[in-house]
Amino acid sequence: MQRRGGVLLLLAMLGSVLAAVPLAAQSVPPSTPVAVAPHVPLRRPTAAHLQDLRSQHELQYETDPVPQASVWDLFWYRVQRWLGRTLNGSVYQHGGRYVVYGAFLVAFAFIVLRLLKVDLTSAFGRNPQRMPLAYTTEGEDIHAVDFPSRIAEAESAGDYRLAVRLGFLSVLKQLTDRGLLTWRPEKTNADYLAELPAGPLPVAFRAVAQQFEYAWYGELPLTAAHYTLVREARAALLQLLTTRAA
Amino acid sequence: MENESPSLAPDSPQLPPGASLPNVPAGFAPRADLGKLQASADAIRRELGKVIVGQQTLLDLLLTAILADGHVLLEGVPGVAKTLTAKLLARTLAIPFSRIQFTPDLMPSDVLGTSVFRPNQAEFEFRPGPIFASVVLIDEINRAPAKTQSALFEVMEERHITQDGTTYPMQEPFLVLATQNPIEQEGTYRLPEAQLDRFLFKINVGYPTTAEEVAILQGHHAGFGGTPLEAVNPILSAADIQGLRQQVRHQHVEPKLLEYIAQLVGSTRAHKALYLGASPRASLALLNGAKALSALRGRDFVTPEDVQFLAPAVLRHRILLTPEREMEGVSPDDVVKQIIQQLEVPR
Numbered sequence: 287m288q289r290r291g292g293v294l295l296l297l298a299m300l301g302s303v304l305a306a307v308p309l310a311a312q313s314v315p316p317s318t319p320v321a322v323a324p325h326v327p328l329r330r331p332t333a334a335h336l337q338d339l340r341s342q343h344e345l346q347y348e349t350d351p352v353p354q355a356s357v358w359d360l361f362w363y364r365v366q367r368w369l370g371r372t373l374n375g376s377v378y379q380h381g382g383r384y385v386v387y388g389a390f391l392v393a394f395a396f397i398v399l400r401l402l403k404v405d406l407t408s409a410f411g412r413n414p415q416r417m418p419l420a421y422t423t424e425g426e427d428i429h430a431v432d433f434p435s436r437i438a439e440a441e442s443a444g445d446y447r448l449a450v451r452l453g454f455l456s457v458l459k460q461l462t463d464r465g466l467l468t469w470r471p472e473k474t475n476a477d478y479l480a481e482l483p484a485g486p487l488p489v490a491f492r493a494v495a496q497q498f499e500y501a502w503y504g505e506l507p508l509t510a511a512h513y514t515l516v517r518e519a520r521a522a523l524l525q526l527l528t529t530r531a532a
Numbered sequence: 533m534e535n536e537s538p539s540l541a542p543d544s545p546q547l548p549p550g551a552s553l554p555n556v557p558a559g560f561a562p563r564a565d566l567g568k569l570q571a572s573a574d575a576i577r578r579e580l581g582k583v584i585v586g587q588q589t590l591l592d593l594l595l596t597a598i599l600a601d602g603h604v605l606l607e608g609v610p611g612v613a614k615t616l617t618a619k620l621l622a623r624t625l626a627i628p629f630s631r632i633q634f635t636p637d638l639m640p641s642d643v644l645g646t647s648v649f650r651p652n653q654a655e656f657e658f659r660p661g662p663i664f665a666s667v668v669l670i671d672e673i674n675r676a677p678a679k680t681q682s683a684l685f686e687v688m689e690e691r692h693i694t695q696d697g698t699t700y701p702m703q704e705p706f707l708v709l710a711t712q713n714p715i716e717q718e719g720t721y722r723l724p725e726a727q728l729d730r731f732l733f734k735i736n737v738g739y740p741t742t743a744e745e746v747a748i749l750q751g752h753h754a755g756f757g758g759t760p761l762e763a764v765n766p767i768l769s770a771a772d773i774q775g776l777r778q779q780v781r782h783q784h785v786e787p788k789l790l791e792y793i794a795q796l797v798g799s800t801r802a803h804k805a806l807y808l809g810a811s812p813r814a815s816l817a818l819l820n821g822a823k824a825l826s827a828l829r830g831r832d833f834v835t836p837e838d839v840q841f842l843a844p845a846v847l848r849h850r851i852l853l854t855p856e857r858e859m860e861g862v863s864p865d866d867v868v869k870q871i872i873q874q875l876e877v878p879r
Contacts, residue, residue, distance in 0.1 A: 402856065451879070471876040474837050496557045502879070503786045504833035506560060515559045 428459040428469060446508035447501050450516050454498035457491070457523060464527060475499065487530070490523040556830070563784065564832040569599075569776050573828050575767045576624045582763045583620055584613060585751065586744035592828065593735050593845055594621055594709075598773065599780045599824035602732020602817060603688055603708040605673070605723075605849060609715055612737045618669045618709040619761060625773065626766035627666035627705065634676040640683035644693050645700075658695055663687055666705050666770060673710040674720045681727050684708070688730040705773045725808070725852070732817050733842075734849035783823035784833040788878035793818050793839055799871045800851050805862060808852035818846045836877045844868045 331339070339345055355363070372382070433456035440449035458478065462469040467481040475495040482488045497516045500506050556562055573595050580591055590606075594617070597604045606614040622629040632643060645661035662668065663684075673681075687693050688708055692701040710731070712723075728734070740748065768776075793815055801809030822838040829838070848864040857867075 402859075404860075455879070471879075472873055474835075474840060474877055476837050493557065497560070499831075499835055500557055500560045500562075500833075503789065503835050504562075504784060504831070505786055506563070512559060515557070519557075 428455050428462070431455065431459075433459070441513075446510070446513045446516075447505070449513065450498055450501040450508065453516065453520050454494060454502075457494055457520060460524065460527060461491070464530075466527075487523075487526055490519070490526050493519045494523050562832045564779065564782065566779070566827055566830055566832060569779060569827055570830055572768055572772065572776065576621075579624050579764045579767060580617070580620050584617055585747045586740050587613070587617065587737070590617065590735055590737055592825070593733055593842075595828055596821055596824045596842070597732050598625070598705075598707060599776055599827065600732060600817075600820040601705065601707075601777055602820065603730060604710070605728070605731040605734040606709065606711045606737055607714050607734060608711075608737030609739075610713055612739060614711040614737050615669070615671055617737075618711065620764050621709070622667040622669060623761055623764045624767045625667060625705075626769045627773070628703070629667045629669070630662040630665035631669040631671060632662050633671050634673050634680070636675055636677060638676045638680045640680050643680060643683050644687070645695065647696055656696065658698070658700065660700070663693070664700075664702065666703055666707065668706075668708050670708060670710040672712060674712040674723055677721050678724060681721070681724055685726060685730070688727070703770075705770060705777070725850075728849045729811060729813055731849060732821060733845040735845055736848075780820075780824045780827050783826055785819065785823065786833070786878070789822075789834055789836065789839065790819070792836060792875070792878050793822070796839065796843060796871060796875055797847070799875065800847060800867070803867060803871065805854060805857040805867050806851050807854045810847050810850040814846055814850045818842060821846060836879075840872050843872060 373386075375382075431452075433452055437449055437452045437456070440446070440452060458467070458469050461467045461478070461482070466483065466487070467478050475498070479488055479492055479495065482491055494516075497519055501508055501512075501516070506512075576595060577591055584591070594604060598621075606618065608614050619631070632638075641661065643661050643663050645659050645664065647656040647658050649655075650657050670684075687702060687706075691704070691706050692699050694700075708731075713720075739745075797810045797812070797815045797818065800806055800814075803809065818839060821842045822834045825838045825842060826832070826834045844865050847868050851864050851867065853862060853864060853867070
């Protein structure tokens with residue numbers, strides 16, 4: 287009973303759908319093409335504009351633009367041509383390629399060493415370059431100083447401190463001239479003392495150096511009596527040098 | 533080992549035997565009487581010499597640091613008497629001493645101290661840590677992490693600590709002697725640059741010579757190896773040290789030498805081999821150290837030799853090499869030496 291009712295309900299729904307289709311078809315009139323678009327005026331460029339466009343380089347489609355070759359391009363062109371000839375040539379095929387491989391290997395090694403900042407100067411028997419300092423040291427060349435006159439000037443002016451300094455520098459010059467030490471502005475008195483040969487000379491030099499240090503670095507107020515002692519010590523050292531030379 | 537520097541001292545090795553001269557040239561009267569200072573230094577050397585064999589440069593630098601009011605970092609391989617030297621030096625000074633063994637689990641409060649709650653008074657009480665002493669030996673300083681290292685920044689530079697908003701000053705003199713081993717990497721931490729800069733000197737403690745090692749063996753064989761600390765007597769009190777430091781501050785420095793120090797330290801900032809140059813604190817350290825060393829050498833003024841002698845110990849821990857130079861095996865001492873060799877001595 288229940289099954290029959292379901293079938294009747296399905297048939298009723300189908301019937302209503304079929305009845306509705308012609309009604310929907312009748313409600314729309316048959317479509318006919320209608321020209322609804324308004325008139326569009328075509329824009330045409332002027333002759334002058336067209337001529338202008340035709341003359342533009344980018345709009346030349348018929349022929350490929352020929353780039354202007356620079357000197358650099360010509361150089362590379364020639365290099366490439368030379369490489370091509372070489373690599374295809376008989377010399378390259380008969381061992382020349384190993385030269386090329388070697389050149390590439392050397393270039394690669396050079397780049398790696400440069401990146402690692404390896405200093406190779408010592409490999410060629412030369413000492414590595416010293417790292418420069420950011421400042422300049424202006425030294426006083428003891429070989430260019432007229433010591434006798436400058437010492438006399440300082441003595442007459444009563445500037446014993448300066449006289450002691452000049453006297454000590456003159457001693458360094460004389461020791462250098464005799465090859466007993468090597469004068470350099472960076473050396474200390476202890477360095478010079480270490481350079482002197484054993485014997486009475488280091489003792490005499492040390493006495494002079496000590497007086498210089500007390501006068502120059504210690505800035506002790508010097509009297510004429512002090513300066514007499516300094517002159518005596520310096521004379522004793524020079525006497526030793528004279529004796530040694532004799 | 534530290535390089536021995538040629539010196540113009542009376543017992544200079546350059547002079548022939550028996551040729552020693554008085555330290556002051558005849559007829560020249562120095563401005564200051566350094567007799568007590570030299571006598572005290574000689575007495576300390578003698579006391580330390582009872583136990584320590586050789587290491588004269590190390591002892592000179594330690595005495596210089598005491599007089600210059602600076603902290604010292606001792607670096608050396610195990611077994612070269614770093615800790616023993618520091619303990620003995622502390623014993624020659626009759627001032628409070630403490631020792632801290634730095635370990636990876638050490639906390640800042642273990643060093644500085646901590647506040648504990650007192651229920652009876654219902655308030656916190658500060659318990660000072662072992663840093664509260666006049667001589668503090670920090671053994672194996674590079675075994676503590678950065679957190680603990682940074683706890684030392686304030687106390688090493690400003691000589692006080694701040695805890696819970698309260699500042700606790702250290703008693704004077706205050707000297708930190710730290711040791712570290714350069715070889716071992718496992719379980720160690722590199723000291724921060726800020727902390728390294730607070731050390732006046734970094735002293736490389738090297739191996740003894742064969743003759744010195746024979747002397748060590750002879751002493752040990754004779755039974756002198758049990759309790760060496762007992763053999764060393766205190767020499768200087770806190771007041772003595774303060775007095776000597778006051779004397780050192782008045783050492784004369786010629787103006788050109790100040791320029792020399794500034795140029796020397798400044799050269800490290802523009803050197804191609806260095807990634808980091810030394811700070812102005814290094815210049816001050818070099819000046820103070822040179823003043824103390826010149827006094828120890830019996831002069832009341834500084835010479836370029838004093839500056840050159842101390843430059844490696846002052847600068848080596850304050851400069852950083854570029855990685856390229858480090859790979860090439862260049863050491864900070866090489867760079868310092870090169871700078872010294874290129875810098876004109878004021879004369």
